[in-house]
Amino acid sequence: MPHENTIAVILAAGKGTRMHSDKPKVLQTLLGETMLRYVADAASSVAGRVLTVVGHGVDMVRAAHPELAGDFVVQEEQKGTGHALQVAWETVRESGASHCIVVNGDAPLVTAADIEELLADARDGADITFLTTVLPDAGAFGRVLRDADGQVAGIVEAKDFDPAIHGQDTGEVNTGIFCLSAASVEEALFSLTSANRAGEYYITDLVGLGVQAGLTVRALRREGGQDLLGVNSPLELANAEERLRGRIVERLLADGVLLHQQGQVVVGPRAAVAPGAEITGPCRILGTTSVGRGARVGAFCQLEDCIIDPGATVREFCHMQEAHVAVGAVAGPYTRLRPGADVGEDARVGNFVEMKKASLGKGAKASHLTYLGDATVGAGTNIGAGTITCNYDGKNKHKTDIGPGAFIGSNTALVAPVNVGAGALVAAGSVITKDVPEGVLAVARGRQSNIERRRKNP
Ligand code: UD1
Ligand code: CA
Numbered sequence: 518m519p520h521e522n523t524i525a526v527i528l529a530a531g532k533g534t535r536m537h538s539d540k541p542k543v544l545q546t547l548l549g550e551t552m553l554r555y556v557a558d559a560a561s562s563v564a565g566r567v568l569t570v571v572g573h574g575v576d577m578v579r580a581a582h583p584e585l586a587g588d589f590v591v592q593e594e595q596k597g598t599g600h601a602l603q604v605a606w607e608t609v610r611e612s613g614a615s616h617c618i619v620v621n622g623d624a625p626l627v628t629a630a631d632i633e634e635l636l637a638d639a640r641d642g643a644d645i646t647f648l649t650t651v652l653p654d655a656g657a658f659g660r661v662l663r664d665a666d667g668q669v670a671g672i673v674e675a676k677d678f679d680p681a682i683h684g685q686d687t688g689e690v691n692t693g694i695f696c697l698s699a700a701s702v703e704e705a706l707f708s709l710t711s712a713n714r715a716g717e718y719y720i721t722d723l724v725g726l727g728v729q730a731g732l733t734v735r736a737l738r739r740e741g742g743q744d745l746l747g748v749n750s751p752l753e754l755a756n757a758e759e760r761l762r763g764r765i766v767e768r769l770l771a772d773g774v775l776l777h778q779q780g781q782v783v784v785g786p787r788a789a790v791a792p793g794a795e796i797t798g799p800c801r802i803l804g805t806t807s808v809g810r811g812a813r814v815g816a817f818c819q820l821e822d823c824i825i826d827p828g829a830t831v832r833e834f835c836h837m838q839e840a841h842v843a844v845g846a847v848a849g850p851y852t853r854l855r856p857g858a859d860v861g862e863d864a865r866v867g868n869f870v871e872m873k874k875a876s877l878g879k880g881a882k883a884s885h886l887t888y889l890g891d892a893t894v895g896a897g898t899n900i901g902a903g904t905i906t907c908n909y910d911g912k913n914k915h916k917t918d919i920g921p922g923a924f925i926g927s928n929t930a931l932v933a934p935v936n937v938g939a940g941a942l943v944a945a946g947s948v949i950t951k952d953v954p955e956g957v958l959a960v961a962r963g964r965q966s967n968i969e970r971r972r973k974n975p
Contacts, residue, residue, distance in 0.1 A: 553582060570589075570605050625757055660683065672719075674715070806825070831852075832850040875906070908933045
């Protein structure tokens with residue numbers, strides 16, 4: 518349960534120059550989800566309210582995250598992480614929260630447990646507490662300084678670090694995740710200066726200022742805390758994504774999901790795969806997809822926001838989005854299901870079949886080379902190879918309704934809006950422009966005539 522008297526501030530206004538992308542960095546994705554979503558999910562499971570400081574590409578961030586946009590704070594000019602928090606501070610103060618968690622928007626591997634730990638430390642009396650980790654090479658990260666007793670004394674950013682002044686580099690770095698006692702830090706926050714090499718207002722200077730002001734400042738050192746460090750480059754993004762993937766795969770295996778080629782199975786953080794489901798890599802199971810017990814997903818599939826019922830089969834090379842495959846149904850290989858595709862119980866949808874806003878009733882079949890758009894197909898109906906629902910007249914989309922127990926011959930064009938009644942049979946090669954009543958045979962094609970050839974030499 519989130520703590521009501523706690524507010525989180527996500528710093529997400531930066532551009533992310535090292536990504537070489539037009540997208541703001543926090544919109545880069547891992548396993549199909551933006552960095553910002555990971556951070557916001559972790560933050561919102563601890564804090565009662567989450568503010569996001571945005572600046573670069575604010576419109577793109579708003580469009581991608583309407584659920585967070587109500588609590589955006591815009592930092593017009595990015596003058597540093599300390600400045601970002603200053604910009605958010607009025608809202609923090611107005612919220613009345615006793616504690617403020619600050620997380621960098623570029624730390625997608627942060628977990629709720631990490632943040633919870635900091636909050637617990639703050640409630641235990643720390644005015645400022647933050648997570649650190651030790652690296653073999655501190656690189657571009659902020660160095661944590663400690664005094665002779667091991668008490669934290671400050672953070673010095675990489676650009677400003679000088680062993681002659683700050684002592685030998687210990688490799689202990691700031692992960693960028695803080696918990697602040699709102700009332701205690703306010704004065705220090707507004708006395709930050711930009712007197713450093715980058716000319717920025719650094720949130721990290723709060724630590725030294727806090728110590729000088731006699732606040733209780735603690736740095737919690739984390740073994741293996743590399744995961745908490747920000748993602749700044751495509752390489753770091755790829756590495757973070759791979760670690761996250763590994764974590765999820767491990768969890769699935771522990772739960773009892775059958776995985777083949779586990780190194781190439783990608784399952785997004787919001788996807789749910791039931792124990793006893795069987796998945797073969799390479800494949801990507803993304804968004805809110807759920808895969809039920811006993812369901813199988815073959816190699817080379819991408820499923821996004823789909824529901825695969827228990828015991829359903831998705832064979833190799835399928836691409837599916839916002840689709841449902843019911844109990845006992847079989848899809849693929851090479852099936853494309855677009856939003857609103859619904860493959861009913863025991864139904865069959867085969868190779869090179871595309872469905873969009875279309876349903877196949879119980880036991881219905883569309884086995885080969887077909888487009889079903891804005892259509893309903895009744896139970897037990899057979900859709901022949903090469904059937905096309907012509908749903909678009911250049912301006913509007915129209916519906917096709919095919920009753921149960923019907924048979925649509927191969928290479929039929931159904932020009933919507935059109936209905937085919939239950940048990941009707943449509944002859945192969947027909948172009949159906951008028952409704953077909955129940956139980957009839959409809960033939961709508963040129964009649965064949967066999968004409969003697971006139972040839973000079975037979
Ligand atoms: C920051 C820390 C560093 C720490 C590292 C951990 C500072 C000064 N440095 O460095 O000590 O080791 O994270 O990953 O805090 N942002 C804003 N507004 C700004 C500037 C930045 O919102 O004006 C946001 C960025 O979008 C980003 C986050 O703050 O999400 C961190 O900024 P970034 O530039 O990545 O900081 P680092 O140099 O990585
Ligand atoms: Ca960073």
